[in-house]
Amino acid sequence: MDYIYHLLVLVGIYGILALSLNLVVGHAGILSVAHAAFYGIGAYATAILTTRAQAGFLSSMVLGVLVAGLLAMTIGLVLTKLSGDYLALASFGFNVIVFGIFLNWDGLTRGPLGIPGIPRPAILGLAFSSNLHFLALTFLVTALVYLIIQYLTKVHFGRVLKAIREDKVAAKACGYDADRYQVVVFALGGALAAMAGSLYAAYITYVDPSTFSVMESILILTMIIVGGLANAKGSLLGVFLLILLPESLRFLGLPGTIAAQTQQMIFGLVLILVILYRPRGLLGEFRL
Amino acid sequence: MVALGFNLIYGTTKFFHMAHGAVITVAVFGAYLAVEAGAPWLFSFPTAAILAGALGWGLETAIYRPLRKRGASSLVLLVASLATLILLQNLLALAFGSQTRVIPGTPLGQRGYDLPGVALTPNQVTIILTTAFLTALLVAFLQGTRLGKAVRAVSDDREVAEVVGINVDRVLMVVFVVGSAYAGVAAVLVGGETGIQPTMGMSLLLKAVIASIIGGIGNIYGSVAGGLLLGVTENLGIWKVPAEWKDSIAFAILILFLLFRPQGIFSK
Numbered sequence: 001m002d003y004i005y006h007l008l009v010l011v012g013i014y015g016i017l018a019l020s021l022n023l024v025v026g027h028a029g030i031l032s033v034a035h036a037a038f039y040g041i042g043a044y045a046t047a048i049l050t051t052r053a054q055a056g057f058l059s060s061m062v063l064g065v066l067v068a069g070l071l072a073m074t075i076g077l078v079l080t081k082l083s084g085d086y087l088a089l090a091s092f093g094f095n096v097i098v099f100g101i102f103l104n105w106d107g108l109t110r111g112p113l114g115i116p117g118i119p120r121p122a123i124l125g126l127a128f129s130s131n132l133h134f135l136a137l138t139f140l141v142t143a144l145v146y147l148i149i150q151y152l153t154k155v156h157f158g159r160v161l162k163a164i165r166e167d168k169v170a171a172k173a174c175g176y177d178a179d180r181y182q183v184v185v186f187a188l189g190g191a192l193a194a195m196a197g198s199l200y201a202a203y204i205t206y207v208d209p210s211t212f213s214v215m216e217s218i219l220i221l222t223m224i225i226v227g228g229l230a231n232a233k234g235s236l237l238g239v240f241l242l243i244l245l246p247e248s249l250r251f252l253g254l255p256g257t258i259a260a261q262t263q264q265m266i267f268g269l270v271l272i273l274v275i276l277y278r279p280r281g282l283l284g285e286f287r288l
Numbered sequence: 289m290v291a292l293g294f295n296l297i298y299g300t301t302k303f304f305h306m307a308h309g310a311v312i313t314v315a316v317f318g319a320y321l322a323v324e325a326g327a328p329w330l331f332s333f334p335t336a337a338i339l340a341g342a343l344g345w346g347l348e349t350a351i352y353r354p355l356r357k358r359g360a361s362s363l364v365l366l367v368a369s370l371a372t373l374i375l376l377q378n379l380l381a382l383a384f385g386s387q388t389r390v391i392p393g394t395p396l397g398q399r400g401y402d403l404p405g406v407a408l409t410p411n412q413v414t415i416i417l418t419t420a421f422l423t424a425l426l427v428a429f430l431q432g433t434r435l436g437k438a439v440r441a442v443s444d445d446r447e448v449a450e451v452v453g454i455n456v457d458r459v460l461m462v463v464f465v466v467g468s469a470y471a472g473v474a475a476v477l478v479g480g481e482t483g484i485q486p487t488m489g490m491s492l493l494l495k496a497v498i499a500s501i502i503g504g505i506g507n508i509y510g511s512v513a514g515g516l517l518l519g520v521t522e523n524l525g526i527w528k529v530p531a532e533w534k535d536s537i538a539f540a541i542l543i544l545f546l547l548f549r550p551q552g553i554f555s556k
Contacts, residue, residue, distance in 0.1 A: 086550065097539050100535055261381045268373075
């Protein structure tokens with residue numbers, strides 16, 4: 001049972017990542033391969049603040065979210081100057097740079113050793129130490145993120161985004177400051193990803209750089225493309241499939257490294273097949 | 289030289305062929321197997337070139353052409369090729385493990401020629417000579433032959449090229465095969481310097497992408513110049529900052545170029 005709770009917590013955390021990336025890629029049309037960078041910033045914020053500064057979980061999360069949001073805003077300002085392939089490539093580069101910082105700034109992040117011993121959160125006297133309790137917390141946050149995104153995409157703001165995605169020049173001609181809309185969405189996406197990172201750090205109680213490489217960004221991107229862009233339910237479906245599918249490999253009893261490689265292979269294969277035969281993904285409303 | 293092949297493909301097809309990285313790794317491991325099976329070391333070059341060319345052909349036929357026919361944007365092609373890269377790279381890692389290997393018979397670490405101030409190993413001399421020769425060959429092909437002209441026409445404007453009767457699909461195929469074969473040869477050379485491993489394609493590819501953009505997309509001389517500049521900056525940088533930051537520096541340079549001089553040093 002605990003194992004199932006564990007899987008569901010992972011689904012919840014990736015759910016937040018996928019929902020927020022879907023907002024950036026699916027709704028605003030910014031193909032970003034940098035999501036894991038913001039995810040990592042949130043995770044490291046919680047890891048560093050709770051182990052060294054004795055900060056509480058919530059305050060560390062808030063700080064992580066703020067840092068990631070501000071950074072995403074700055075990066076967004078740069079990225080919206082670019083378009084198409086170059087934008088994707090620059091975001092890729094940004095992820096590599098942030099990964100380099102996690103890996104090499106030993107003084108802050110302890111480099112490849114990672115930071116162990118992150119406490120499980122306790123909010124208002126409630127301790128979320130067991131997996132079941134943590135699942136409740138994750139579920140709560142994921143549901144909140146889901147509702148926020150559903151709301152944002154329904155109202156005027158979301159419709160403007162859609163217009164920008166379909167035709168940026170036309171949206172500009174209608175008087176919308178398209179760049180500013182995209183920057184705001186990118187910052188919001190980064191902030192939400194940091195929230196997921198905070199949860200991840202407190203759940204696993206250990207962070208190291210390898211979790212936040214470009215591969216991770218591509219994995220999240222795969223999830224939302226398989227599930228279908230610009231559809232929140234699709235994103236969650238993609239997360240379910242791509243977390244549970246490789247999880248079944250575990251029962252084959254493959255050794256660790258082989259399992260990881262097989263898993264990545266499956267992601268690659270699934271992504272190719274979806275792009276070739278079902279470009280909209282399972283529930284998508286928009287295709288790249 | 290990896291950049292050379294990549295730039296040729298990008299300049300003509302207008303999308304980032306990330307699977308280029310996987311193509312060269314497959315080629316280099318093919319060469320490794322061939323030499324392991326008893327072929328002489330020099331044989332690894334044609335093996336890698338042919339394998340890479342064939343794989344380039346396969347990818348174009350199986351994945352890129354159907355997508356293009358559907359009118360998919362370059363972003364879709366980018367994601368598809370990224371997926372291919374991940375698939376092939378992990379397939380290789382499963383088959384060969386992730387430790388570093390050396391193609392047997394590579395003239396490694398031998399003391400070569402001492403020019404004033406620099407010492408070059410035979411492998412490094414081979415790299416310089418081969419790069420110069422293959423660059424010249426590519427330029428001759430593009431400038432001098434009918435097919436080369438067609439390639440340039442397609443990279444300038446695909447639709448117009450189609451209108452004047454150039455078989456665009458065939459030209460793109462040629463570009464994929466030639467570009468991949470070039471990268472295959474390059475990979476064997478690099479393998480002689482650093483050994484070969486399943487993930488080498490990815491890092492080589494990223495260098496190639498950066499070099500192409502710094503040098504100027506679609507400009508052959510630009511790739512070589514960009515590669516040179518990147519190599520020099522990275523290695524000079526090591527004097528001041530620790531070597532682990534190499535990748536971060538390379539990408540920081542890339543982002544600066546994208547922002548302030550997106551057409552590269554030598555614009556086309």
